Amino acid sequence: MNKKIFRSSMLTVFLVLVAAITLIMGVLFHFFEKRIQAELVNEAEFLAHAVENEGTGYFDNLDSMNNRITLVDQNGTVLFDSVADISTLDNHGDREEIQDAMKYGKGMSIRYSTTLTEKTVNCALRLSDGSVLRVSTEQYTVITILLGMLQPILAIMLIALILTLVLSSRVSRSIIDPINRLDLDTPENNNTYEELTPLLRKIADQKQTIENQLSDARKKQEEFNLITENMSEGFLVIDQDANLLTCNPAALKLLDITPPYDRSVLLFCRTKEFRSVISDALSGNRAENNMVREERSYSLIANPVFQEEAVLGAVIVIIDITESEKRDTLRREFTANVSHELKTPLTSISGFAELMKAGNVAKEDTIDFSKSIYDEAQRLITLVNDIIKLSELDGQSISFESEPVDLYELSEEVIGRLKNESGKRSIALNLIGGSAEIMGVRKILDEMLYNLCDNAIKYNKEGGTVDVIISQTKDSVNVMVRDTGIGIPAAHQGRVFERFYRVDKSHSKKVGGTGLGLAIVKHGAMYHHAKISMESSADTGTAISLAFPS
Numbered sequence: 001m002n003k004k005i006f007r008s009s010m011l012t013v014f015l016v017l018v019a020a021i022t023l024i025m026g027v028l029f030h031f032f033e034k035r036i037q038a039e040l041v042n043e044a045e046f047l048a049h050a051v052e053n054e055g056t057g058y059f060d061n062l063d064s065m066n067n068r069i070t071l072v073d074q075n076g077t078v079l080f081d082s083v084a085d086i087s088t089l090d091n092h093g094d095r096e097e098i099q100d101a102m103k104y105g106k107g108m109s110i111r112y113s114t115t116l117t118e119k120t121v122n123c124a125l126r127l128s129d130g131s132v133l134r135v136s137t138e139q140y141t142v143i144t145i146l147l148g149m150l151q152p153i154l155a156i157m158l159i160a161l162i163l164t165l166v167l168s169s170r171v172s173r174s175i176i177d178p179i180n181r182l183d184l185d186t187p188e189n190n191n192t193y194e195e196l197t198p199l200l201r202k203i204a205d206q207k208q209t210i211e212n213q214l215s216d217a218r219k220k221q222e223e224f225n226l227i228t229e230n231m232s233e234g235f236l237v238i239d240q241d242a243n244l245l246t247c248n249p250a251a252l253k254l255l256d257i258t259p260p261y262d263r264s265v266l267l268f269c270r271t272k273e274f275r276s277v278i279s280d281a282l283s284g285n286r287a288e289n290n291m292v293r294e295e296r297s298y299s300l301i302a303n304p305v306f307q308e309e310a311v312l313g314a315v316i317v318i319i320d321i322t323e324s325e326k327r328d329t330l331r332r333e334f335t336a337n338v339s340h341e342l343k344t345p346l347t348s349i350s351g352f353a354e355l356m357k358a359g360n361v362a363k364e365d366t367i368d369f370s371k372s373i374y375d376e377a378q379r380l381i382t383l384v385n386d387i388i389k390l391s392e393l394d395g396q397s398i399s400f401e402s403e404p405v406d407l408y409e410l411s412e413e414v415i416g417r418l419k420n421e422s423g424k425r426s427i428a429l430n431l432i433g434g435s436a437e438i439m440g441v442r443k444i445l446d447e448m449l450y451n452l453c454d455n456a457i458k459y460n461k462e463g464g465t466v467d468v469i470i471s472q473t474k475d476s477v478n479v480m481v482r483d484t485g486i487g488i489p490a491a492h493q494g495r496v497f498e499r500f501y502r503v504d505k506s507h508s509k510k511v512g513g514t515g516l517g518l519a520i521v522k523h524g525a526m527y528h529h530a531k532i533s534m535e536s537s538a539d540t541g542t543a544i545s546l547a548f549p550s
């Protein structure tokens, strides 16, 4: 802007200078031309008067003549000329000023030299005898004067331009400085040119509008971030070339996205399914698919984003379905196992009943058959009870009431109930430790202790021992059920807490196991936020510990 003002003022001054010089020259020249013509007319009149009175002899008495004097007769023949020899001069009757003088008494004319550098101004007057007296003067034309004055004119222009240079740089600075000093953060607080007030007001209005829009956008961005940051699902937005525009932290984690982020998402995940949903969405179609990546399962949903008809990009949601798939698999296995476990005793019961119904059972065998039916029915009842307990804990649909429970007292009760069973196989049941209270659900804790002690007896050796040890630390109340039984081989130790998992199925059945005892212990421990640990070997037996937070 500074330069522009400077350049404009320079140009203006230059043009004004040229125009002024031209005008002044024109006016002066015109003025002096008029003066010269007036003097020429005076001189002509004076000479005419003298010639009228004294005849052409008057010219002889003139010492010097500044201007050329010519006298022509009525026919245009030159009678006298102060400069040239009249015999060399042609007839002057065709001269404009002479013709006018003959006609009107007076004639004026101006004739330019061929180079246009000089001109001759002529004034002719008709005398009383009809002859014409002409006085001519030579004058420089404007061009000649201009050329003659070129040097001073150029000098004046140069001085004027230098002055303009200095002044206009100062002026432009003094105009620009207040504009440069404008505080656009508070446009209306500026004390500057009055003409800038509407502009400053407009800037203030627009600033306010932009601030409002920015604050709205910021709020929306924050809302969006808040929502997407807390989503466990991966959320990605891509452009039409599949370049990543934005994504939430979950997506960064799920796809192991590392900087630089503004790359094609296909570089972060190359599975066939991922590429297929992206390509479908960018073709304008909603796409869904599942993919497995690094041993985890994901559900992919991709939606195209349109602007009018054109696809601008796509939004992709990635859901980690590993756990739900695992749960589904477990549920399927559980259903299959339950059906199988139910089917076996039911088939036996049905078989025995069928034989009895057909009268194929000898009277003395009826009691044995009835006992078998009773045993199988008991097995079924135990199994169904265990399934119910497990489903109560599993779904957590039932809310249990917590109360202070002394694990020592509870163990005492459980041991009391199992005394008969252990007695049959001469297994010693010992309770070690002292009173230790936790907040918990008595019914569940009872079930857990019962199952652990029951297993310790069931899988023990004749004459073995079961110790129930209650101890307490700063952070936990611990229960350990330790036996001197058959132990659990290392390969099975990780799986015995699964539903229906048994190391030796026939042995478990023989001792009345359902395969759900330790699963109930595991879920009960989860319910009480207790940690389970196990130590087992074929030589020494098994010790399962529960650590309840105190």
Ligand code: ADP
Pocket: 451, 455, 456, 459, 460, 483, 485, 486, 487, 488, 496, 497, 501, 502, 503, 504, 508, 509, 512, 513, 514, 515, 516, 517, 518, 519, 542
């Ligand atoms: P079950 O009803 O068959 O006892 P559990 O879930 O209670 O089912 O136990 C699962 C399996 O773990 C059992 O079948 C058994 O093989 C093994 N097991 C559990 N407790 C013990 C133990 N104290 N000693 C040896 N094996 C055990």
